């Protein structure tokens with residue numbers, strides 16, 4: 001609790017302009033990314049075709065945005081940096097029909113209050129440019145300079161006069177990542193503008209400005225991801241004949257369930273091309289993906305929602321990142337439906353990414369009966385309730401030699417690739433797959449089962465050297481604890497043998513350039529850290545390699561609690577069936593339990 005000041009010093013005083021400026025700036029300028037957002041919006045409002053953002057030391061040292069837009073006349077430069085001066089709005093009512101990003105006339109003044117700001121600008125009519133410099137709110141006079149038409153705004157020493165704020169800045173790489181996301185969002189919302197982002201002298205992002213969102217996505221998200229994005233299918237709006245109903249449309253691309261992320265960072269949503277933060281809209285999208293991607297994973301989307309300007313209030317917060325809709329529920333519904341319907345068209349039968357489909361061979365199909373010897377559930381009477389789960393019994397011998405193929409497979413005599421002998425019936429509690437086999441009812445632990453599949457696949461790859469590797473588009477920088485670093489040093493060859501490609505990055509970090517393909521879609525940093533922690537703690541296998549494979553399989557597999565679709569479950573069963581020891585996961589837990597026909601009959605007192 002702050003202690004109250006002595007009464008004598010508590011007279012009410014007007015704050016001086018500098019203090020007012022710094023306080024107000026706090027609302028608009030939180031970090032380098034917020035500066036970049038405001039400068040980009042100004043460039044776009046000025047009609048730029050080309051915008052270049054340059055960053056040094058995560059923006060702490062320099063943020064510079066250059067555009068080829070309309071420019072600011074020399075005599076207006078001092079006005080532009082004053083608070084509440086704008087060329088974009090005359091009356092409050094104009095807000096209802098806004099066609100610019102800016103309207104509050106606050107950004108330049110706010111940035112100027114907390115940095116060393118320089119503007120060089122030239123209008124196309126003028127023969128030369130003009131320059132003005134404002135240090136922490138104190139403006140110099142404009143001076144003539146040679147300049148190309150357009151505007152270059154340079155921001156140096158951000159927050160050096162607001163130590164409290166500067167202290168909150170994160171590492172340069174983190175701030176640069178926020179900036180990159182901001183530039184990405186703006187570029188995706190303006191495909192006809194050429195964007196370039198240069199970080200510490202290195203170009204990290206470019207778009208071609210062709211006006212084609214598909215091309216822009218390739219430039220930004222990479223060809224791999226862009227190839228798995230599909231355009232929103234516009235479907236006839238059933239309630240559309242109501243003339244009172246505002247017209248709300250959704251455009252853009254959404255990722256197939258095969259591309260997911262561990263966070264919401266790649267969900268880009270704009271409203272009338274304005275990049276916004278709106279949890280309910282994100283939620284509408286996530287709901288549309290429900291049961292198609294794993295819990296805790298998030299889709300990649302690039303969507304623009306068009307709402308009549310008078311139906312959305314953008315003047316909610318100084319950063320303009322929040323909006324309020326007059327018809328929020330309707331917007332939510334239209335968005336969710338657009339995404340869901342698109343998914344139904346393109347992705348109805350896609351399996352989850354980790355479970356890749358490949359047809360089952362005849363030989364495998366015949367071996368399927370080897371599944372028929374899993375842990376049995378001793379469904380005896382109440383007196384034995386404490387002893388329900390027994391460890392799986394080891395198979396009597398090579399099952400395929402001793403056991404006949406399943407009868408109906410023999411009868412049909414055709415490829416069984418899509419018809420597993422275990423008929424999947426559904427899922428229980430988001431954890432267990434319930435299936436019917438020739439001899440009774442099976443409960444399969446989805447996590448343990450998938451872990452077994454990945455364990456065997458990884459181990460086989462390790463021993464054959466035939467790695468299924470996923471190269472990262474951008475290296476993932478992972479910060480390791482000293483202990484993790486030491487563990488990695490000790491078993492580096494084995495880690496690389498699994499398909500990782502890892503370089504030292506300095507400062508206790510490593511750059512992960514490739515991962516085992518089974519880890520695709522997982523949070524690389526988190527998975528690698530966990531694997532190293534488990535090895536450091538002694539590992540769970542009988543050799544370092546075995547332990548590594550166990551950990552990697554465990555952290556790459558489907559989680560418990562994840563809703564699966566029928567095709568996903570079938571695919572998992574097919575893959576489990578191909579394992580040489582399908583009954584237990586890498587840790588030795590059973591993957592499946594069987595309640596036999598006899599058990600069922602006895603439990604229901606049929607005999």
Ligand code: ADP
Pocket residue numbers: 038042043046067069070071072080081085086087088101102103104105106107108109151
């Ligand atoms: P707002 O964008 O809300 O109008 P700003 O403080 O961001 O307020 O900018 C103030 C004014 O400065 C703008 O209205 C515009 O006239 C001018 N301005 C700022 N940046 C640029 C730019 N890159 N090109 C042309 N004019 C600009």
Ligand code: MG
Pocket residue numbers: 038041042101102103105107108
């Ligand atoms: Mg502005």
